[in-house]
Amino acid sequence: DSEARERGDLAGIRVLVTAGGTREPIDPVRYLGNRSSGRQGIAIAVAAADRGAEVVLLAANVDGEVLAEVAQDPAVRIVPVSTTAELDSTAHAAAKGARVVVMAAAVADYRVAEVADRKIRKEDAPGEAPTLTLVENPDILVSLVRERQDNQVIVGFAAETVDDEDELLERGRRKLARKGVDLLAVNAVGWNEGFESHENDVRVLDIDGDVVAAVAGSKREVADALLDAVRDELDLADS
Ligand code: CTP
Ligand code: CA
Numbered sequence: 001d002s003e004a005r006e007r008g009d010l011a012g013i014r015v016l017v018t019a020g021g022t023r024e025p026i027d028p029v030r031y032l033g034n035r036s037s038g039r040q041g042i043a044i045a046v047a048a049a050d051r052g053a054e055v056v057l058l059a060a061n062v063d064g065e066v067l068a069e070v071a072q073d074p075a076v077r078i079v080p081v082s083t084t085a086e087l088d089s090t091a092h093a094a095a096k097g098a099r100v101v102v103m104a105a106a107v108a109d110y111r112v113a114e115v116a117d118r119k120i121r122k123e124d125a126p127g128e129a130p131t132l133t134l135v136e137n138p139d140i141l142v143s144l145v146r147e148r149q150d151n152q153v154i155v156g157f158a159a160e161t162v163d164d165e166d167e168l169l170e171r172g173r174r175k176l177a178r179k180g181v182d183l184l185a186v187n188a189v190g191w192n193e194g195f196e197s198h199e200n201d202v203r204v205l206d207i208d209g210d211v212v213a214a215v216a217g218s219k220r221e222v223a224d225a226l227l228d229a230v231r232d233e234l235d236l237a238d239s
Pocket of ligand 1: 109156158175230
């Protein structure tokens with residue numbers, strides 16, 4: 001989008017975007033994962049680059065086909081990651097030089113306590129279903145907020161299963177307060193809603209819990225609306 005690139009309202013700004021979903025290994029051939037395609041995060045990376053930003057994209061298990069959209073963009077440095085632990089360490093390292101952090105990745109909340117180093121075989125315990133013991137993963141976003149750099153703008157995402165818009169906003173406000181982020185983008189998800197799609201329907205909440213953007217459209221349109229809200233936060237921080 002050359003018009004936006006010309007607008008350049010994020011020129012020289014370093015933006016860290018995380019996208020996709022982390023996976024936690026069970027054994028060498030199996031994992032616990034989630035349905036995030038990474039498309040919304042990729043759209044944010046592309047939009048930020050188009051607006052002049054220098055982007056680091058931490059891509060957690062994003063399909064090559066989805067990544068192809070940014071692979072040729074010289075303004076986007078892609079770092080592939082898989083587990084939450086990998087995303088945690090790369091995100092902390094990359095956040096040090098970033099003015100803006102957008103945590104669009106779906107992070108596995110739990111990992112398997114003891115990863116088997118060989119494939120779990122039915123033959124080894126016939127008729128007995130194994131029990132997986134899980135342990136909680138660190139909250140990357142909370143720790144990034146705790147270590148926030150000067151004037152850094154930090155954005156979270158929340159996909160919620162809700163009955164209506166009021167519940168979406170209420171859950172969003174609670175999560176925003178719990179995480180301490182500057183902006184939280186919330187959207188409703190369900191069995192048939194919000195995944196593997198090229199469209200999204202998002203509300204962006206600011207620190208006061210006010211809805212600063214409401215946008216239903218392509219993931220690119222959502223990305224630009226979110227970056228408009230980020231731009232406003234940067235202006236506030238600079239003023
Ligand atoms: N997040 C994170 N580290 C985690 C879990 C979540 O950084 N271990 C980030 C996500 O990238 C997202 C935001 O926190 O930007 C909200 O994620 P979400 O899963 O909605 O929040 P949780 O605190 O895990 O709450 P829930 O129990 O609703 O899953
Ligand atoms: Ca979670």
